[in-house]
Amino acid sequence: MSQRPTIKDVAKRANVSLSTVSLVVNNKSYVSPKTRERVERVINELGYHPTSSARGLALRKSGNIGFILTNDHFTQSEPFYTKIFLGAEFEIQKHNYYILLATIPKQFNASNSIPRFLLEKNVDGVIVAGRVDYKMIEFIETMGIPLVLIDYKISNRQYSTIVMNNYKGAEQAVKHLISHGHKKIGFIGGELQHPSIKQRYIGYSEALAGAGIQPENNWIVKDLPDTRQMNGYDGARKLFSKKECRPTAIFVANDAMALGVMKYCKENNIKIPDDLAVIGFDNIEASYYVEPKLTTIDVNKEEMGIIGVQTLLNSIKEKTDIVRNIHTSVELVIRESCNSKGC
Amino acid sequence: MSQRPTIKDVAKRANVSLSTVSLVVNNKSYVSPKTRERVERVINELGYHPTSSARGLALRKSGNIGFILTNDHFTQSEPFYTKIFLGAEFEIQKHNYYILLATIPKQFNASNSIPRFLLEKNVDGVIVAGRVDYKMIEFIETMGIPLVLIDYKISNRQYSTIVMNNYKGAEQAVKHLISHGHKKIGFIGGELQHPSIKQRYIGYSEALAGAGIQPENNWIVKDLPDTRQMNGYDGARKLFSKKECRPTAIFVANDAMALGVMKYCKENNIKIPDDLAVIGFDNIEASYYVEPKLTTIDVNKEEMGIIGVQTLLNSIKEKTDIVRNIHTSVELVIRESCNSKGC
DNA sequence: AATTGTTATCGAAGCGCTTCGATAATTGTG
DNA sequence: CACAATTATCGAAGCGCTTCGATAACAATT
16 A cells, blocks of 8 residues: 655655755745646646645644534534534635634533643634633633634624624615515514624614604513513514504514514414514524515625634734624525515 | 743753653653653643644644535534534544544535545544445545444445444334333334335334234335425325224334324324324424424434544554444433323 | 663654755846 | 846755664562
């Protein structure tokens, strides 16, 4: 079984020195077109690929980046983080890096939760996806490793961050409702201290303001304890308990709650979209299977991963600590839940 | 900013040679307890960790193993493969390896679907999870890299394989029904050419035989085109269209179809578990949320990952090509869908 | 006391690559 | 045409580790 070829084999066969081969491979410095071409041919003939550990040793770089998330985020059935990871994985290939994935427990514990690649300094940078214990972030910071956060915004601290454009998504949703003639557009949401939800609420408010609509207080439910489906149900009940001047459309802060709203409507004979238009946010899988299909805002998860990688790689290249905050794109997906004409 | 310590720093500080430090770290050969202790102390003081690329270069091993699955498997909402990966990741840490994950398209294409870690020989072994294009397998084989398949059995070929114990699971399911007094126990399943489903059917048959029960043909539907929910629904319809001698219990070959069966029953006023006991297989998330909660067979996904890693690491250590076929454990989870007394 | 075996430590070579500085070949300039 | 500047190639050192073979110290056996 022949060993895989090394740079030496290539050099010998192409009748050049090791250095020249290396220069060709990394296309650096001056190499004449003839020799470059010859070396490249030999590389193809032999199927030569540089060994990453040798290269890593010489360059004092690992060629890896770390990807950290909590294991409950990773295994949740909505493949949100999985898709972010997929985007990252896709992008990283182009840059000839590898991703080392580490899942950590929700409760961080310095003695056993630290990914080995950090201890061994086997990564040139780290992506953290989703909320993790802040001590984890601190640890990475003290190691001086470039860091990018995806879908996790830490206020008061300066980290490069990739988040979806919640504001714009909300705005689009509301504009869509307005374009259908709706004027009485309600909002249902909870956990307003959560930055994403807050941005969605702001987007809602400003879109209305932009259209010259002054929302009434009883169109709005924003004191729900969290963003689960049952709270959407409760929110709808609260909202419809007040008889006077009901909204004809509702922007719900996420799909899970929107499903709850729809459930309430079904049970109370409120027809969607005829009596009430409903629009959600997130484009979870269930939003497609519910009856009627939910119109919602899609988040480009893969893009979040891609941009995350690009941002991290930039931070690795430049040595300065530029902090970038990026809002990734968001898209209205029109289905069946708000086809009504507003009244 | 002080560089991270190397083996040299440790040696100097502990007043020994590089070799001795290396021997301590890998605890090989003879080192006197005193020096060992001293070296270890210095290692802790400095926070020394060997650099994996240097080690990899010297040992001509990467210290990585590759984990390959198709991207649709990875992103499906039931986190089956994700959990297998998680188990693998958990186990690999103990052995000081890293996992490099690569997702490949369903349609294999030799020019761009080959994970980079294979081309660069940057892995010491590979795990393939779930069905992938056979050309992928062949490619790995020709590279002479140790390989373990998880949840993917290829007949006629000899690969180490980790699959759940479908036979035993089916047997347990049927025995559970029998223990509730059921004698007329039906089977609904499709895609019998699929090895897992086939094993489940065999387990069903033999469990009945073992109890001295001769199943009647019209208790059994096994010609469904695939294993999706709607086929379970259809299967139930077929089964209940024949009036004579209905089963009092059904073992459905997977939860998805079981859900379909339950839907049919609900629509046709067949009460579960009173009129009909239903048991599924897989323990998907929805099986917990359905009404009544589905009794089913749980598959230990993490264990599959763990055993997969152990098996692969064994193959890497021994140079011989021992082929191991392992059936991982499976567990009855009793919920609400077969609490009836059989008639 | 001489011989053998065991235990402990070390020096040096080598793993496959990058890169600095030296040198050689080529081209451009006045 | 002489000289400088540019382009092309190479040798050697070094990245941080493992390991072979040598040597030394010590213990056990005749």
